[in-house]
Amino acid sequence: LAGPVAARDMAGLRVVVSAGGTQEALDPVRFLGNHSSGLMGIGIARAALLRGAEVTLVAARMDHEPPAGVEVRRVVSTGDLARAMQELSPSADVVVMAAAPADFTAADPADRKIKKQGTSGLTLELVQTTDVLASLAADRPSGQTLVGFAAETADSRAHLVELGTTKLAHKGADLLVCNDVTGGKVFGHADTAAVIIDRSGIVAECAGSKDVVAHSICDAVLAERAGR
Ligand code: CTP
Numbered sequence: 001l002a003g004p005v006a007a008r009d010m011a012g013l014r015v016v017v018s019a020g021g022t023q024e025a026l027d028p029v030r031f032l033g034n035h036s037s038g039l040m041g042i043g044i045a046r047a048a049l050l051r052g053a054e055v056t057l058v059a060a061r062m063d064h065e066p067p068a069g070v071e072v073r074r075v076v077s078t079g080d081l082a083r084a085m086q087e088l089s090p091s092a093d094v095v096v097m098a099a100a101p102a103d104f105t106a107a108d109p110a111d112r113k114i115k116k117q118g119t120s121g122l123t124l125e126l127v128q129t130t131d132v133l134a135s136l137a138a139d140r141p142s143g144q145t146l147v148g149f150a151a152e153t154a155d156s157r158a159h160l161v162e163l164g165t166t167k168l169a170h171k172g173a174d175l176l177v178c179n180d181v182t183g184g185k186v187f188g189h190a191d192t193a194a195v196i197i198d199r200s201g202i203v204a205e206c207a208g209s210k211d212v213v214a215h216s217i218c219d220a221v222l223a224e225r226a227g228r
């Protein structure tokens with residue numbers, strides 16, 4: 001095998017990671033989606049697997065294949081993602097919500113293709129989807145470490161941390177991985193930069209390939225568990 005041998009410091013842990021972007025049907029041929037490539041979640045699944053964890057990847061639409069050796073559950077919409085995560089969370093030691101769920105879905109998806117009407121435009125009525133992370137936080141089993149992400153367009157690192165701190169409090173997760181996505185940074189790129197926070201502040205800062213950042217996230221998870 002090529003590459004360094006990772007410490008098996010996650011052996012015995014059941015890890016559930018979500019990845020990719022969900023899609024909300026507008027009609028039988030169209031959907032609302034986003035630019036998530038799935039790379040960050042795939043990186044975390046791979047890192048946890050290398051470190052000895054038993055890993056399930058809940059995969060929405062992704063540009064890449066899941067790593068060999070992880071169990072894969074495919075989902076399409078945020079509703080599907082919510083159901084899969086709610087089913088898997090009770091037996092998970094670590095849950096990482098790296099997916100980019102669509103925040104809105106059609107209030108009333110058409111069961112036939114939406115046709116153009118003359119030259120007029122189209123107004124869609126959208127409603128909010130379930131906040132999966134917040135729902136997992138509300139029902140989480142004791143001892144579980146729950147990790148969320150925050151995609152923010154921030155003016156500075158301090159602003160990123162400020163937005164992340166508000167989001168972490170709102171969601172009720174243990175750790176939040178904050179990414180600045182200003183100008184399309186992060187999405188689809190091999191490299192990323194993140195500030196990892198908990199309720200008392202910054203616990204780590206990391207930059208590099210998503211695989212390197214994934215290992216930093218695993219380190220932060222283990223540190224959080226050791227600190228209990
Ligand atoms: N998330 C979720 N369910 C949703 C939306 C987001 O579980 N319906 C999760 C994401 O997977 C991520 C975290 O919540 O771990 C933050 O996602 P983000 O898009 O940054 O925040 P939102 O809460 O959706 O708020 P907004 O997009 O308005 O900033």
Ligand code: CA
Binds near residue numbers: 101103
């Ligand atoms: Ca969102």
